[in-house]
Amino acid sequence: MKKIVLAGGTGFVGQYLEQKFTEQGYKVIIISRQSGHLNWSNHTGIVHALEGAEMVVNLAGKSVNCRYTEANKREIFDSRMETTEALGTAILNCDNPPPLWINSSTATIYRHAEDRPMTEASGEFGSGFSVEVGKAWEQALFSFKLPTTRQVALRLSIVLGKDGGVMTPYENMVRFGLGGKQGNGKQMFSWIHLEDVYRIILFVRDHDQISGVLNTTSPEPVTNHELMKQLRVAMDRKVGLPATEWMLNIGAVMIGTEPELILKSRWILPERLEQFGFHFTYPTLDKALENILHQ
Template sequence: MKPTVVIFGANGFLGRYLARHYSRQGYEVASIARHKRGWSGDGVFLEWDGRTLGPWALALEGAELVINLAGRSVNCRYDEKNRREILDSRIASTRVIGQAIRGCRVPPKVWMNSSTATYYRHAEDAPQDEWRGEPGEGFSVDVARRWELAFFDEMVPGETRKIALRTGMVLANEPETVFEVLRGLVRAGLGGTMGKGTQRVSWIHIGDFLRAVDFLRHEPFMDGAVNLTAPEFPTNAELMRHFREAAGMPIGLPAARWMLEIGAKVLRTETELILKSRWADPRRLREAGFRWQHGHIAEAIADLRAHEGMEEFFRPVGSRSMGSRAWLPGRV
């Protein structure tokens, strides 16, 4: 029997990459989601409603790793209905996974639950790590705190190690991701400073995200909350400058806060996703000996330019087609 990895929210951006990652390593992958739309086709697909036990629970029996990424997107306006759905979808899915693990004869070895670097207070003066970091205020922070509380409150057998992944912005050359949005702004000449521009950005390259998940799975003494971010924390102004330089774009119009407020309403999202300073230091990963392959933002952008889409990212290095996108100026 192949070892099993179970991924909840497998039809989302990170779920697709994780499913392909573990399928290529020879694992049996159980991809669990509310519907097949967006699923990568890796492993076996199992449907659930995110609230109640079902046949999917059998996949957790003896699993090497369970990863929960399920939850309504936060890229929306925070009205009462959306706030309720964002919070309920995360807590309900976490609780029913805990219930399923308690019913296993052979419980999973590791249960990782998604969280967010937004957990920490707005900080422009010092990084926030897992030991000294202070929780912030506001709806996003409240969601992160209550999500982690639900996760760690779930009583599971002692054999199951639990890790909350406080993840920064994951960069991959994929449609509808942060990388694609910023690249589009730069190409349109709108890639200037956003707000004050001093807000810090916590990010991680998709390759390092996958490697960090593997690293944590194999570290028997790593549990609790872990920051999944790169060791470099550019300001918003620095981040946008690197994107402009990669694109060969000499100008980038800045956007004041009032401009972002208007744009956010049009796009039905929140300026908090842009303006809040996220300075999450991956102290635990660093002290445990993890090494980043893409620790600097300029190098990470350059690498992602050459790997457009999931198929190109996972193609063996010797067979990758670099193409004109990898070296022509004026492209990111």
């Protein structure tokens, strides 16, 4: 039986991948801190799981949807570094290591951009905590020199899918009349449909020439103003009150998150994926929302 290892596979993206790969006939082994799965402390068990696996996909890391207290920042950082290093060490100890290691990274590694899009070749890194996490995460992956295992970092943008993730709070905002622009509405919103994340993983598996970093985002980012407009259209809501920056700052404190998650302009294009010939099932936001909300 074909085998895949999903590290940190209990979250929104991981559960979808587990379902899809199981449907494709894979044995899926999940590494997690949750009971019932292979634990991160079990180095021998991780090595055994990786032996003969077709690939390992690492999604592990504390959610950034929280206040950036010193304790939370340390946990966000450590949860990414420690799990990536644990996998690299385990792969080095395999007799028959997986030929492909896909590790999550973040599209937030790029600077706030309202002037031009960021690609893998021409993108500029920003500054601040989120950026430093992204850079250290990728450095942890590529610091391992693995002669027979390809290493790919997926710079994931915001993932949209049914029944979870960011769609839940966005749907609630629109449903309760708060679906207007946020801040000045000019900040770019780079996103990707959950199904295309899965398809990109298959595409990377099937194209041996792909390694390094990949912007994992749709080719058609939109402004925040356009995002909220399309959400209102898709949900048949004519009115949506806007939220100013000061309102978002207060609201973020009340619900325990950071306003950066909404106000940072993420203008990112999947240049390398398109150069390799990948075609998106959901390239535009209207198609993605139609699938998520109505199919």
